[in-house]
Amino acid sequence: MSNEDNENQDSNEQAQTEEKEQEEKASKKSKFTFKCTRCDACCLERGPIPITMWDLELWARNGVIANFLPYLEVYTRPNGTVDLLLKPMPSEKKEETEKSPEEALKQTPLEDLLNEKCPLYNKEQEECLVYENRPLSCRTYPLDYDGTHFSIVDVDCPGIGQEGMTKEDLKEMRDTAKQMNFELTRIRIALPVLNQIISRNVMMDLMRQNMEAMSKMSDEDRQKLEDIFKSAQGDQ
Numbered sequence: 440m441s442n443e444d445n446e447n448q449d450s451n452e453q454a455q456t457e458e459k460e461q462e463e464k465a466s467k468k469s470k471f472t473f474k475c476t477r478c479d480a481c482c483l484e485r486g487p488i489p490i491t492m493w494d495l496e497l498w499a500r501n502g503v504i505a506n507f508l509p510y511l512e513v514y515t516r517p518n519g520t521v522d523l524l525l526k527p528m529p530s531e532k533k534e535e536t537e538k539s540p541e542e543a544l545k546q547t548p549l550e551d552l553l554n555e556k557c558p559l560y561n562k563e564q565e566e567c568l569v570y571e572n573r574p575l576s577c578r579t580y581p582l583d584y585d586g587t588h589f590s591i592v593d594v595d596c597p598g599i600g601q602e603g604m605t606k607e608d609l610k611e612m613r614d615t616a617k618q619m620n621f622e623l624t625r626i627r628i629a630l631p632v633l634n635q636i637i638s639r640n641v642m643m644d645l646m647r648q649n650m651e652a653m654s655k656m657s658d659e660d661r662q663k664l665e666d667i668f669k670s671a672q673g674d675q
């Protein structure tokens with residue numbers, strides 16, 4: 440074989456090796472592998488977490504729904520979709536010192552809480568306080584399914600690319616993401632109805648409390664109240 444032939448053979452082999460390496464890299468990139476490292480980064484900067492019917496049913500079955508109630512908020516998106524969200528705690532720097540944590544939580548708009556800590560994450564102990572009852576959204580994170588495609592909602596999640604994911608693990612994660620999508624649709628259908636029933640019950644309760652309070656009032660106090668009410672109407 441001539442020197443020229445040898446050189447051609449060498450460069451062909453080199454090109455093939457490079458091509459193979461590129462193919463391996465591409466397949467590694469496109470192949471989704473994941474293993475949660477339990478770094479808790481997603482709990483520390485999670486923002487509002489969507490809550491589904493599946494979560495409410497789980498909490499009701501396990502008798503823990505009251506633990507979540509202070510952090511739940513019904514949120515109407517600009518497109519009219521109504522969601523139930525687990526509202527994050529405002530960070531200390533954003534809290535006004537004179538406000539109690541409950542007041543701060545109530546008064547801070549959701550838009551200001553997009554990268555805030557989950558209220559159920561304990562920073563000192565570095566753990567989720569409700570791990571067994573954690574929402575479906577936490578079980579499928581960072582994989583999302585929009586009804587047609589899967590996507591990664593957090594490309595910085597250190598679990599992405601970790602080896603050790605079996606075919607069964609992948610199937611389970613994909614199924615959970617699909618279930619999340621299905622359960623979100625379920626609660627979006629049910630929520631406006633629930634919202635109306637709850638508002639009506641709250642109104643009825645207020646009216647009942649008012650009537651009870653009125654029945655306990657002295658004639659004199661009731662007269663005063665009526666006078667105040669009349670003068671307030673006159674001012675309008």
Ligand code: SF4
Binds near residue numbers: 476482597
């Ligand atoms: S899902 Fe990702 S960000 Fe969250 S704890 Fe696991 S590895 Fe960390």
Ligand code: SF4
Binds near residue numbers: 481488567570
């Ligand atoms: S519920 Fe638990 S797992 Fe989910 S974000 Fe909060 S602390 Fe993390």
